[in-house]
Amino acid sequence: MSLNGLNNVEVTQAYQGALAEAGGWFLLRYTSRDAVEVLKRGTGGAGEARAAVAQYDETSPLYGLLLYRRRKVLVKYVPEGTSRLLQARVAVHFINISEKFAPHDIVLPISTPEELSDAALASACSLHTAAPSSSSSSGSSRQPKLSWIQEAADEGGHADHAEHDDKSACLQEHATQPRSHAATASRARLLIIAISY
Secondary structure, X not given: OOOEOOOOHHHHHHHHHHHHOOOOEXXXXXXXXXXXXEEEXXXXXHHHHHHHHHHOOOOOOEEEEEEEOOEEEEEEEOOOOOOHHHHHHHHHHHHHHHHHOOOOOEEEEEOOHHHOOHHHHHHHHHHHHHHHXXXXXXXXXXXHHHHHHHHHHHHHHHHXXXXXXXXOOHHHHHHHHHHHHHXXXXXXXXXXXXXXO
């Protein structure tokens, strides 16, 4: 179920215009079951886009894009009381929207015009900013620890494998087992310490 109208000149111009200026935005509305067109566009930011959604009389979903703090925010407006059948169609069509306007930074699903607020956008942007920075900072500090743990596990695996292969000398096996248990216990303590960081 594809969404028609996304390749129209008006849609392309609205998209390029929204990206060209801070506060740029546009909204798409359904013209038929599987086709959209530009409803409105502007450069007045979230307030202007919110007013356009509020003035929309039909109880039909809208899609949009808003440039907010240099982030591309996809807006999916599905009014309260929308039938489940239409919600399912919107879910499929939104995949087309996401692909057409990729890359984008944030998806903001709303069911009332009031949800398209500066506070909601700021919150979504802060979550978007926090997620990569926390994962990259913790990921970069955790990476050496995790690779060290992997190396320790590999060393333990080789020792155990060698121990099982060399069953010909019982005396040697008994001599290496206490050392192996001590090494395993030591690795377990280090693993617990590494995980606690």
